[in-house]
Amino acid sequence: REKVEMTKEQRALMKAIVDAYNRHQIPQDVAKKLLQEQYSAEENFLLLTEMATSQVQVLVEFTKNIPGFLSLDREDQIALLKGSTVEAMFLRSAQVFSRKMPNGHTVVLEERIRKSGIPDEFMTPMFNFYKSIGELHMVQEEQAILTAITILMPDRPYVKDHQAVERLQETMLNVLRKLCVLQHPQEQQYFARLLGRLTELRTLSHYHAEMLTSWKMNDHKFTPLLCEIWDVQ
Numbered sequence: 001r002e003k004v005e006m007t008k009e010q011r012a013l014m015k016a017i018v019d020a021y022n023r024h025q026i027p028q029d030v031a032k033k034l035l036q037e038q039y040s041a042e043e044n045f046l047l048l049t050e051m052a053t054s055q056v057q058v059l060v061e062f063t064k065n066i067p068g069f070l071s072l073d074r075e076d077q078i079a080l081l082k083g084s085t086v087e088a089m090f091l092r093s094a095q096v097f098s099r100k101m102p103n104g105h106t107v108v109l110e111e112r113i114r115k116s117g118i119p120d121e122f123m124t125p126m127f128n129f130y131k132s133i134g135e136l137h138m139v140q141e142e143q144a145i146l147t148a149i150t151i152l153m154p155d156r157p158y159v160k161d162h163q164a165v166e167r168l169q170e171t172m173l174n175v176l177r178k179l180c181v182l183q184h185p186q187e188q189q190y191f192a193r194l195l196g197r198l199t200e201l202r203t204l205s206h207y208h209a210e211m212l213t214s215w216k217m218n219d220h221k222f223t224p225l226l227c228e229i230w231d232v233q
């Protein structure tokens with residue numbers, strides 16, 4: 001097979017994305033908190049809204065560092081962010097869940113999430129997704145570029161200049177394709193499997209609003225930012 005090489009531009013693009021991804025991390029580690037103790041449904045709901053609120057802010061900073069994003073139409077920038085925050089949150093949650101942890105911690109973490117207040121009917125699709133992400137053993141470059149690809153989805157609602165977004169996403173897809181061949185030379189279809197997860201991610205994010213509004217507690221309070229960006233309340 002022909003030798004796959006990244007161009008200088010592609011390596012620079014990847015470095016910019018990975019640096020931004022690492023710079024904009026969630027401040028505190030939600031997995032550590034969850035491993036400490038089992039919280040009530042109310043405390044878990046509050047923890048989720050706090051984590052998700054800070055993740056949206058982090059995601060905005062990350063997105064501003066995606067080369068070309070700030071040259072897009074301003075309203076399209078908003079449409080892309082609004083359309084991708086839930087998927088980015090589940091993608092990040094999956095990465096948190098499948099991070100290498102000391103023996104038995106993942107089991108405890110899964111248990112804590114199962115008892116967090118999320119309605120039971122969402123557990124299977126959610127954990128199936130988390131485990132399917134875990135099985136891919138993504139390197140952080142792949143995680144960062146996959147997040148950028150999720151944000152640069154041309155078919156989000158209300159995007160006007162479809163093509164401009166498609167061009168940016170295509171650039172990212174080309175980098176990811178080469179990266180997959182270089183990182184997983186033994187797995188021919190690794191790139192295709194990775195993109196297949198984005199379909200699973202979109203399906204999971206359809207459950208999101210209902211997961212929140214049917215959280216096992218009364219009076220679900222959201223932050224103003226989450227009301228704005230999620231279709232709740």
Ligand SMILES: O=C(NC1CCCCC1)[C@H](C1CCCCC1)n1c(-c2ccc(CO)cc2)nc2ccccc21
Nearest residue numbers: 030044047048051052055092093096097113116208211
């Ligand atoms: O805080 C969290 N996720 C954050 C979000 C921002 C980015 C970092 C992770 C929450 C937990 C909050 C407290 C109750 C237990 C779930 N979480 C979920 C999750 C997220 C959203 C929903 C409903 O839409 C259901 C579950 N999956 C996780 C997998 C691993 C570790 C935390 C995980």
